[in-house]
Amino acid sequence: MAYQPKPPEGWLKTNLRYYKHSGSWAWILHRITGLGLTAYIFVHIYALTSLTQGPQAFDNEMKLFSTPVFKVLEWLLFSLVLFHAFNGVRIVLVDWASGAKNHKKILTLVYGLGVVLFIGMGVLMFREPLANMFASIR
Amino acid sequence: MYKHTGSRGSGAPSWVLQRITGLLLVVVVIGHYFVMHANPASGHTYAAVLDRMHQPFWKMFDLTFITVGLWHGLNGTWGIFRDYKMKPAVSLTIYGIIILSGIAFWVLGVNTILSF
Secondary structure (H helix, E strand, O other): OOOOOOOOOOHHHHHHHOOOOHHHHHHHHHHHHHHHHHHHHHHHHHHHHHHHHHHHHHHHHHHHHOOHHHHHHHHHHHHHHHHHHHHHHHHHHHHHOOHHHHHHHHHHHHHHHHHHHHHHHHHHHHHHHHHHHHHOOO | OOOOOOOOOOOHHHHHHHHHHHHHHHHHHHHHHHHHHOOHHHHHOHHHHHHHHOOHHHHHHHHHHHHHHHHHHHHHHHHHHHOOOOOHHHHHHHHHHHHHHHHHHHHHHHHHHHOO
């Protein structure tokens, strides 16, 4: 058995204590969002098997997915898609183009574009239901 | 003998393919969002979905999405595990779960697409 240096404390503590640059956070977020999206594709494939069970089963499911809770979850899912897609493009630029020179600027763009599109999607998704909700009060 | 299952090889092919499939998925996801979510009525009613499912183009689109998406996701998941030193038994178990769940859900998805 080769010599294996042991960290002075636990694995988690070592990782948490390690100083993180903006790029480290992007790396961590890319992994977390990636795992989340992978979990989601499993759910998505399973959910759509209802298509083979006829219109009734499918419409019932769509009714469930258009409830407010699922709408908000879908919106949050979009944030994972946005970050993972934009940061993925950044990774490709760093690996295959001269993105390494500007990776921090590109990261700013990733977060900026992400936040703008996330808010934009929120407006698109919730403008009507919110307007309807407040219409009764007005 | 390789001591750590899955650590043999450089991993370069999966690294290259992860980037290629990633770029492809960005394009496919944009299409998916416009078709499915820009107009919820045409995206999510049973009749509209079935209509799309009968067109060869959308069949190919969905088959590509499922195949590339699952591969990218599971290759990425395995890439994360590969970063940690695992006992051969643990590594083999995780690799097995990834491969088997990938095949199972790919079959499930392809079955849905091809039943129309």
